[in-house]
Amino acid sequence: MNGFDWNAAGEALPLLLEGFRVTLLATVLGTLVAAVLGLAIAVAGRAPSKLVTVPVKAVMEFVRATPLLVQLVGAAAVFSSVEPLTIGIVVLGVHYATYTSEVYRAGIDGVPKGQWEAARALSLPVRRTWQAVILPQAVRNVLPALGNYAISMFKETPFLAVITVQEMVFEARKYGSEHFAYTEAFTLAGLVFLVASYPTSLLMRKLEKRLGH
């Protein structure tokens, strides 16, 4: 019973913000991986051959139905020579790609059938059909959903602390154990998350409304 120590809180905050930079870096790079890989999965999922679509779907379902924490810890243990931050970004990106691919899929399904037919009537090759006709129309509508996944990924970055990435929660735990001030460190860390994620989610909601979702 020692209540809330404001001095400890003042001391912990700069350390937490230092870790927060890593948190943001992991979120941004993880989102990039998820955005690119998700698109690749969505396009591969529409391949004409079942030899491609069935394994892609199976792997996706498996990755999606299993815990991120186990994937992270497992990957870090198997590839123990790779830098933890790299592993974290790749695993986060791959995990979320299985969700974003679903978003792209919906976006691609939303492109009217006539557009495919028109592209074929102009005898565009497959590559150009995707590049010049389908994707420009599909991608526009998926941005708000991608933003939501970025926020959701941001809130899962604390998992990276487990594989010793020195992000904010890692710093909070370190400070907490060194000074026996878990209360202050974790309360502040939670507040930083709230302050960062709430305005972002309001912004995303506005963007969604503007795009008419």
Add this chain to the structure above:
Amino acid sequence: MSDFFSTLLDEFPQVRAGLWVTLQATVLGALLALVLSFVLGLMAGSRLLLVRGVSRTVVEFFRGTSLYIQLFWLYYAMPPLTGYELTPLLCGVVAFGLNYGAYGSEVVRGAINSVPRGQYEAALALNLTPSRRMRKVILPQAWVQMIPSFTNLLIQLLKCTPLLWLISAADLMTVIQQVRDRTGETLTAYLTLLAAYFVLAYALTLLMNLLERAAKRRLGLDTGAKSLFKSRTATTTVTGGTA
């Protein structure tokens, strides 16, 4: 390879106990989340600004701060602050329940809003009291719409239970990692663990599909047996704002 599985079999009682902890955390956390979803979701539909405001604040708070931090706060930060100490499993149940209750309340709110306006008016015309209107007319219809989203949230909750390992509850992850440490077979151990969670997730999905079918039948809709095996993890659960 076989070394890992033979050790796993030798340690079967521990593995079973770990599985039991994981299941308890999932089911109890989900029940708490379900209750909170309805409380907060119904509050969000209230005519009183104060009631709506309380619900919004609670929901935004628990969605905005990471689950990881909530769990750690309960485990590390609360005891020195309040003098109360929860067991690791209980910490998990409370954190999962609060966090997913906040997400679930959006599902409840959305589903209630999506019941056609005419249903409200008809219930009003029949002079039903507000509580009977909700229980007999609105909720049975909204419930059918909620189940798929609840299934998603349930799977996500299951996927968060390995966090228990970090607050030293002996869950499935803890136990299998112990076997890994003993045998040194890292890849096999983690693949087994992932497969175990996959099987659990699929089993939960099947149960929820059964529930959905029962709810639909009550409304006179029958979807046939084929839909029971559909994997629900395939749908996305972004419900307005944060995921």
